[in-house]
Amino acid sequence: MMSPITIVLFAFVTMLFACQEPTKTSEQVPSSIAKIDTLPAVFGDTLPIDRSSGYLTGHFMPDTSSLFTNVDISYADREGMYLRKDTYRAFQKMATAAARDSVKLVIRSATRNFDYQKGIWERKWNGETKLSGNISADTIPDKKQRALAILRYSSMPGTSRHHWGTDIDLNAFNNAYFDEGEGLRVYQWLLRHAADYGFCQPYTEKGPHRPSGYEEEKWHWSYLPVSHILLTEASKRLNNSMISGFKGSETAGDIDVVQNYILGVDSSCIHPGQLSN
Numbered sequence: 001m002m003s004p005i006t007i008v009l010f011a012f013v014t015m016l017f018a019c020q021e022p023t024k025t026s027e028q029v030p031s032s033i034a035k036i037d038t039l040p041a042v043f044g045d046t047l048p049i050d051r052s053s054g055y056l057t058g059h060f061m062p063d064t065s066s067l068f069t070n071v072d073i074s075y076a077d078r079e080g081m082y083l084r085k086d087t088y089r090a091f092q093k094m095a096t097a098a099a100r101d102s103v104k105l106v107i108r109s110a111t112r113n114f115d116y117q118k119g120i121w122e123r124k125w126n127g128e129t130k131l132s133g134n135i136s137a138d139t140i141p142d143k144k145q146r147a148l149a150i151l152r153y154s155s156m157p158g159t160s161r162h163h164w165g166t167d168i169d170l171n172a173f174n175n176a177y178f179d180e181g182e183g184l185r186v187y188q189w190l191l192r193h194a195a196d197y198g199f200c201q202p203y204t205e206k207g208p209h210r211p212s213g214y215e216e217e218k219w220h221w222s223y224l225p226v227s228h229i230l231l232t233e234a235s236k237r238l239n240n241s242m243i244s245g246f247k248g249s250e251t252a253g254d255i256d257v258v259q260n261y262i263l264g265v266d267s268s269c270i271h272p273g274q275l276s277n
């Protein structure tokens with residue numbers, strides 16, 4: 001015989017389960033994806049985040065992930081680009097505010113997975129795509145020097161922040177555009193307002209507070225509420241031997257791409273205390 005207390009408890013537990021909402025299927029994410037610990041809620045909701053090394057190194061398909069969405073052509077220069085939904089939402093708010101100030105923000109590049117980045121890297125490695133200054137990387141015989149020349153502006157596959165769905169390239173791929181006229185107005189607007197929408201510029205001018213990594217990229221912006229977590233995960237989970245599967249990948253260890261490039265970002269893109277270990 002059950003005691004009265006057991007019966008009450010049993011009824012209570014049954015009621016609890018009965019009240020639960022049915023699980024949504026369209027937004028379901030794999031159980032390996034943990035709920036993220038977010039920055040203060042000022043930026044709105046962030047979605048779950050995949051902290052696996054596979055995700056961090058771009059081994060996934062953004063077009064089939066329920067965490068990603070297609071970028072509307074009204075915000076971009078072409079069809080077929082993807083972003084994390086939380087990043088896209090924040091970008092839409094930022095672009096709307098910019099438009100009110102007569103500043104047009106245009107996404108030129110968004111999520112690029114490992115295979116996409118491998119294509120970019122290997123075309124540069126082979127000399128098919130020229131580097132800035134019309135340099136053909138295949139004329140550089142030393143492999144480490146060849147990789148370093150490409151690394152001025154392009155990531156090794158597996159190390160790009162564009163793998164994360166949180167990073168975008170805006171308006172033009174050259175700093176000179178942002179130095180005068182319309183480009184200068186765009187950049188000044190971003191410097192003044194992007195942080196209000198959660199965006200930071202990872203590749204600022206190199207100097208004492210950013211001694212290593214890519215050259216300055218005034219066009220590259222990152223959604224900090226999610227990307228600071230991915231940066232921390234990358235610092236814990238990735239090592240140079242995991243950066244492989246493309247031409248020239250044997251140079252990753254010598255160059256220490258994890259330390260010098262993945263972590264070579266402006267302090268505004270590092271959440272305080274996140275990289276202290």
Ligand SMILES: [Zn+2]
Pocket residue numbers: 109162167168169219220
């Ligand atoms: Zn970029």
